[in-house]
Amino acid sequence: MPLVSPLSQVPPKLVMKDRPPRSYGAVYVPPHHRLRSVIASRASIPSVPHSPTLKNQQQQNNNNNNNNNNNSHHDKNNNDNNRSLKYNSVSAYSDGVSKEGSDRELDTWLLPGASPSNNMEEWRRKLTAFLRDKSKQELISREKKDRCDFEQLSALATSMGLYSHLYAKVVVFSKVPLPNYRFDLDDRRPQREVTLSPGLLRGIDYYLGEYLSQKYRSKGSFVDLSISRSSSSSSLATEEGLFEQPDPPVSSKSVMDKILWRRSLQLRDQQQAWQESPDGRKMLEFRRSLPAYKEKDNLLTAISQNQVIIISGQTGCGKTTQIPQFILESEIESVRGAVCSVICTQPRRISAISVSERVAWERGEKLGESVGYKVRLEGMKGKDTHLLFCTTGILLRRLLVDKNLKGVTHVIVDEIHERGMNEDFLLIVLKDILPRRPELKLILMSATLDAELFSSYFGGAMIIHIPGFTYPVRTHFLENILEMTGYRLTPFNQIDDYGQEKTWKMSKQAPRKRKSQIASAVEDALRAANFKEYSCQTQESLSCWNPDCIGFNLIEYLLSHICEQERPGAVLVFMTGWDDINSLKDKLQAHPILGDSSRVLLLTCHGSMASSEQSLIFDEPEGGVRKIVLATNIAETSITINDVVFVIDCGKAKETSYDALNNTSCLLPSWISKVSAQQRRGRAGRVQPGECYHLYPRCIYDAFAEYQLPEILRTPLQSLCLQIKSLNLGSISEFLSRALQSPELLAVQNAIEYLKIIGALDQNEDLTALGKGK
Numbered sequence: 001m002p003l004v005s006p007l008s009q010v011p012p013k014l015v016m017k018d019r020p021p022r023s024y025g026a027v028y029v030p031p032h033h034r035l036r037s038v039i040a041s042r043a044s045i046p047s048v049p050h051s052p053t054l055k056n057q058q059q060q061n062n063n064n065n066n067n068n069n070n071n072s073h074h075d076k077n078n079n080d081n082n083r084s085l086k087y088n089s090v091s092a093y094s095d096g097v098s099k100e101g102s103d104r105e106l107d108t109w110l111l112p113g114a115s116p117s118n119n120m121e122e123w124r125r126k127l128t129a130f131l132r133d134k135s136k137q138e139l140i141s142r143e144k145k146d147r148c149d150f151e152q153l154s155a156l157a158t159s160m161g162l163y164s165h166l167y168a169k170v171v172v173f174s175k176v177p178l179p180n181y182r183f184d185l186d187d188r189r190p191q192r193e194v195t196l197s198p199g200l201l202r203g204i205d206y207y208l209g210e211y212l213s214q215k216y217r218s219k220g221s222f223v224d225l226s227i228s229r230s231s232s233s234s235s236l237a238t239e240e241g242l243f244e245q246p247d248p249p250v251s252s253k254s255v256m257d258k259i260l261w262r263r264s265l266q267l268r269d270q271q272q273a274w275q276e277s278p279d280g281r282k283m284l285e286f287r288r289s290l291p292a293y294k295e296k297d298n299l300l301t302a303i304s305q306n307q308v309i310i311i312s313g314q315t316g317c318g319k320t321t322q323i324p325q326f327i328l329e330s331e332i333e334s335v336r337g338a339v340c341s342v343i344c345t346q347p348r349r350i351s352a353i354s355v356s357e358r359v360a361w362e363r364g365e366k367l368g369e370s371v372g373y374k375v376r377l378e379g380m381k382g383k384d385t386h387l388l389f390c391t392t393g394i395l396l397r398r399l400l401v402d403k404n405l406k407g408v409t410h411v412i413v414d415e416i417h418e419r420g421m422n423e424d425f426l427l428i429v430l431k432d433i434l435p436r437r438p439e440l441k442l443i444l445m446s447a448t449l450d451a452e453l454f455s456s457y458f459g460g461a462m463i464i465h466i467p468g469f470t471y472p473v474r475t476h477f478l479e480n481i482l483e484m485t486g487y488r489l490t491p492f493n494q495i496d497d498y499g500q501e502k503t504w505k506m507s508k509q510a511p512r513k514r515k516s517q518i519a520s521a522v523e524d525a526l527r528a529a530n531f532k533e534y535s536c537q538t539q540e541s542l543s544c545w546n547p548d549c550i551g552f553n554l555i556e557y558l559l560s561h562i563c564e565q566e567r568p569g570a571v572l573v574f575m576t577g578w579d580d581i582n583s584l585k586d587k588l589q590a591h592p593i594l595g596d597s598s599r600v601l602l603l604t605c606h607g608s609m610a611s612s613e614q615s616l617i618f619d620e621p622e623g624g625v626r627k628i629v630l631a632t633n634i635a636e637t638s639i640t641i642n643d644v645v646f647v648i649d650c651g652k653a654k655e656t657s658y659d660a661l662n663n664t665s666c667l668l669p670s671w672i673s674k675v676s677a678q679q680r681r682g683r684a685g686r687v688q689p690g691e692c693y694h695l696y697p698r699c700i701y702d703a704f705a706e707y708q709l710p711e712i713l714r715t716p717l718q719s720l721c722l723q724i725k726s727l728n729l730g731s732i733s734e735f736l737s738r739a740l741q742s743p744e745l746l747a748v749q750n751a752i753e754y755l756k757i758i759g760a761l762d763q764n765e766d767l768t769a770l771g772k773g774k
C-alpha cells in the first residue's frame with residue numbers, strides 16, 4: 001500500500017476501514033456516487049493472452065497512431081476496429097450505471113484473438129465517447145488485456161486530455177486527476193494496520209491530543225449554555241460530561257515550548273510594530289486619555305500579585321475595552337503571548353461581539369487574530385486568538401467539559417453587578433476552581449461601587465476603583481421634558497397603542513381601582529414630590545401621569561422635537577420588549593417626519609434578533625439622515641454606538657419574577673434600578689456631549705432601588721435545581737448555600753419538593769429519566 005504522509009494517516013494500531021482516501025481530487029466523491037463505466041472480462045470468455053510479438057506490434061501501432069506517421073497502419077486499425085465493434089455488445093458509454101450508481105460491472109464481449117491494435121482503436125472510440133458524455137467521470141476496465149496495454153492506453157488517454165491510473169487489477173480513466181491509491185478498487189478491500197516508528201507514534205499521539213483538545217475548546221465546548229437571562233427554564237445538561245486535556249508527552253513538550261517561544265516572539269514583534277506605526281501611535285494617544293489607562297500599572301501589578309481582584313469602573317472609564325487589552329499586551333510584551341489565554345465574559349451577545357471588534361481594531365488587527373469572540377452558534381476565533389470575548393453562558397458551557405479551564409490564564413467577568421442567573425452561577429463554579437488552579441487569575445469588573453460584596457465573597461479580594469469618563473450628558477426628567485416641550489399629558493393620550501389584536505394590553509393601562517405593582521411603587525414618591533417651580537400645565541400633566549404606560553405618544557413627540565430642533569446625532573430609545581418596540585415602530589413609521597426614510601433611519605435591537613441584525617445599530621447612516629434605535633436593555637451596558645447623542649429612557653425593563661398564582665415565573669415590566677438608569681444615560685456622551693431624557697419624574701428615580709434584585713432571588717428555583725443535578729454539582733441546597741446571595745432555604749426546599757412531586761427528582765434528589773429530559 002502506498003504510504004501517505006505520516007500525519008495524515010490514522011494513528012497506528014487503528015484499523016483503516018473503508019474510508020475515502022484523502023488524495024482523491026479536490027473534492028472527495030464517495031465511490032457509490034461517482035458515475036462510472038466498468039468494463040470487465042466475461043468470466044466465461046477468457047481474454048486473449050498477449051504474445052510478445054503482438055505486444056510489440058501494438059506498441060508500434062500506437063506510436064504510429066500517435067505520430068500520424070503511418071497511414072496504412074492507421075487504416076488497418078480502423079478496419080480492425082470496425083470488425084471488433086460488431087462483437088462488442090456493450091460499449092463503455094452505453095453501459096448501465098445502476099440507479100444507485102453502484103459498482104455494477106458490465107461485461108465486454110471480446111473476440112478471441114482480438115489484436116492489441118483492435119483494442120487501442122476500440123479504446124480511442126470509447127474514450128472519445130466518454131469525453132463527450134458529461135454525465136460520466138470515470139471509465140473502469142478490469143480486463144487483463146487492458147492492464148497489459150496500460151502504457152499505451154495511458155499515452156492515448158493523456159493525448160486526449162484524460163487521466164489514467166492502474167490500480168492493482170483495474171485500469172481507470174478519468175476526467176479529473178486520480179489519487180495514487182483507491183481503496184474501493186483494491187481487490188483485497190483492505191483493513192490494514194500501519195506500522196510506524198515509536199518516535200513518530202509519540203508525535204502523532206501528541207498532535208492528535210492537541211487537535212482534539214483544540215476542537216473541544218473551540219467547537220464542542222463552545223456551544224452556548226442555554227440559561228437565558230430572562231428565562232431560567234433551559235437546561236445546563238450536556239452529554240459531553242467533564243473532561244480534562246491529556247498532558248503532552250515530555251519529549252514533545254520541549255519541542256512545543258520552542259514553538260510557543262518563537263510564536264510569542266512573533267506576537268511581541270507584531271505588537272511593537274503596530275504600536276510604533278502612525279495609526280498605532282494615534283490609537284495609543286486616545287487610549288491614554290481614558291481613566292483606565294492611568295491605572296494600567298497599578299492594575300497589572302495587582303493582577304500579578306493577587307489571584308482575584310475586583311475592578312469597579314464607572315461608565316466610560318475603559319474597563320471593558322482596556323483591561324482585557326492591558327493583560328494581553330503585557331503578556332505579549334513579556335514573551336508569553338502564545339501561552340496566555342484570556343477569556344472575558346459579557347452578559348450579552350451584542351456586547352461580546354462589538355467589544356471584540358473594537359479591541360481588535362484598537363490593536364490594528366482583524367477580528368479573529370489575537371482577539372476573537374464566541375457567542376451562541378457563532379464566533380470568530382483562530383488558533384492565535386489569545387483574548388476571547390464570550391457570553392457568560394459560553395464560559396459555563398466550557399466549564400461543563402473542562403472543569404479546570406485548562407490552558408486559560410485569566411478569566412475576566414464583566415458587568416458582574418447585573419447579577420443574572422448565569423453570572424451568579426458562574427461565580428460559584430469559578431470560586432470552586434481557584435484552589436485547584438492557583439495560577440489562574442480571576443478579574444471581576446463592575447460598573448458600580450458595589451464591589452465590597454464581591455470582594456467579601458472572594459475572601460476580601462483587592463478592590464480597585466477607576467473613575468468614569470463621559471462627555472457631559474444633560475439629564476432631563478419628565479417634569480423638565482414637559483416644561484421644555486410644552487407637551488400636555490392627559491389620562492387618554494398616555495394609553496399605548498399595541499394594535500387591534502392586543503386591546504387587552506391597552507385596557508390594562510386604564511386607571512384602575514387596584515393599582516398595579518408599578519403604579520403603587522411610585523405613589524409615595526409622587527405624593528412627597530414638589531413640582532411648585534414648574535408651570536401649571538406641567539403640574540397638571542404630572543398629576544395625571546400614568547406610570548403603567550410606556551408613553552408611545554410622548555416618545556413620538558420627543559423624537560420629532562429632537563429631529564426638528566436638536567443638533568445632529570443618533571437617538572437610542574430604551575423600551576421593555578419586542579411588543580412595545582414593534583408597536584412603537586409601526587406608529588413612528590406612520591409619522592410624516594419619523595417615517596420618512598430620507599430623513600430618519602429607524603432600527604430595532606432586541607435579544608431575539610440575529611447578531612448580524614443587532615449589529616446594524618452600529619452603522620452610521622448617510623449624511624442628513626438621523627438614526628433612531630429602539631432597543632431593550634441589551635443595549636444598556638458595554639456597548640458604544642459612536643453617533644449616539646440622545647438617549648430616551650422609559651425607566652422600565654422586563655424582569656423575570658415569580659407568579660405565585662400560577663406557581664411559575666413570568667416576564668413582566670418593572671422599574672429599573674439606579675445603576676441601570678446610569679448605564680442607559682452612559683450610552684450618550686461616550687464620544688461627544690449628549691442628552692438623556694428619562695420619561696419619569698426625578699422623585700421616581702430617587703426612589704429606584706440602587707441595584708436590581710439578583711435573578712437567583714426573584715425567580716423560581718426548579719430549573720436551577722435541575723441544572724445543578726445535571727452538572728453533578730452535588731447537593732442542591734449545599735451548592736446554592738455557596739452563592740453570593742443564597743436564596744431562602746425554604747424556597748430551595750419548595751423547589752426540590754415540587755420536582756419530586758412531578759417526578760423529575762427521586763427521593764434521593766437524583767435526577768429521574770424525566771428530570772434528565774429523556
Ligand SMILES: Nc1ncnc2c1ncn2[C@@H]1O[C@H](COP(=O)(O)OP(=O)(O)OP(=O)(O)O)[C@@H](O)[C@H]1O
Pocket residue numbers: 290313314315316317318319320321322358447469637638639640641642682686687
Ligand atoms: N466602538 C467604539 N467606538 C468609538 N469609541 C469607543 C468604542 N468603544 C469604546 N469606545 C471609547 O472607549 C471608551 C471606553 O469604552 P469601554 O466600553 O471600555 O467603557 P466601560 O468602562 O466599559 O464603560 P461601560 O461600562 O459604560 O460600558 C468609551 O467611552 C468610548 O469613548
